[in-house]
Amino acid sequence: MSGGARIAVLGGGAWGTALAQTLCMAGNTVRLWARDAANVEAINHDHANPRYLPGIGLHEALTASGDAGSALRGVECVLAVVPAQTMRIVLETVAPLLPNDVPVVLCAKGIEASTGQLLSEVAREVLPESPVAALSGPSFAHDVAAGLPTAVTVAAEDLGTADRLATLLSTPSLRCYSSDDLVGVEVGGALKNVLAIAAGAVAGAGLGASAQASLVTRGFVELRRIAESFGARPETLMGLSGLGDLILTCGSGQSRNFSYGHAVGRGQPVANLPLAEGVATAGIAWTIAQERRLDAPITQSVVMLLDQRITVREAVSNLLARPLKRET
Ligand SMILES: NC(=O)c1ccc[n+]([C@@H]2O[C@H](COP(=O)([O-])OP(=O)(O)OC[C@H]3O[C@@H](n4cnc5c(N)ncnc54)[C@H](O)[C@@H]3O)[C@@H](O)[C@H]2O)c1
């Protein structure tokens, strides 16, 4: 169980603040690095993050800094909690400041759109000497920050590293399971966001709960197909970071990806909506599926929908009109 460690969190958004909060409440010394001065000021002086975690009072011992060097000084572990598409630049920023043996836990959910790389591959390129892990699973930032019970998976290629990190990061309300299927945990977390957009779109278009259940189920088949092409293990995808997160995100308006899809389904503007990681991951997931000759019609439909090449109703009609097949 967590307690007494010195931990840095990179990213002052909803998820970084929530993880910092639960780790701080468990007795760790947590320093959060945020680029936005107003954010740093609010955390240090008001014990709040009103922009990203409204309504949550933060632990008084939780401190933030705009100086990465100060946040990283003497830490045992770093949590990288910025959007997937900015992970490379953030890791490049901290690379000169990070001692080699300090593990970096990637807490974002996405695939780098410009390269098709998983975030662990990005991290290995930028921080070749650092042990790399991923934390993923069904967990809304607000729930974790409020101390509600949550379970996630912490994965590293070396099971001993995953075990140690799961112990370090588990708190009385956040239970971390360990896994050595790093790729499975990463891809499950990334692809569920694409499917949450699809589920939200079907809900927003008013196509009914039956359509939504079928879409999520068939979407999970796609998730498994694509993830297994990366080497993910089926049992990982049946776990917290695959099926677990799909259940959470595809059925809750609390999810930003679901809400994004919902707005698309209702024909509402999306320009000012909060971060929906699935938007950036959908295109690269579809590219990867095509390159590997994988059947992924729901992922393709999300891409066409986001590009405004098709409406939700047209997408669903197309899915229904596909040649009948055995259920695999
Ligand atoms: N919010 C959740 O419930 C939740 C839960 C689990 C996982 N995640 C994942 O965590 C990741 C971050 O999500 P979030 O909810 O914290 O997002 P957010 O939009 O709430 O916050 C993102 C933070 O990253 C910072 N940031 C963005 N670009 C940056 C850059 N170039 N340099 C430094 N900082 C930068 C922003 O200033 C902001 O503080 C996403 O991949 C998301 O899928 C989120």
Ligand SMILES: O=P(O)(O)OC[C@H](O)CO
């Ligand atoms: O709000 P979302 O859609 O980014 O989902 C947040 C987490 O990933 C849920 O596990």
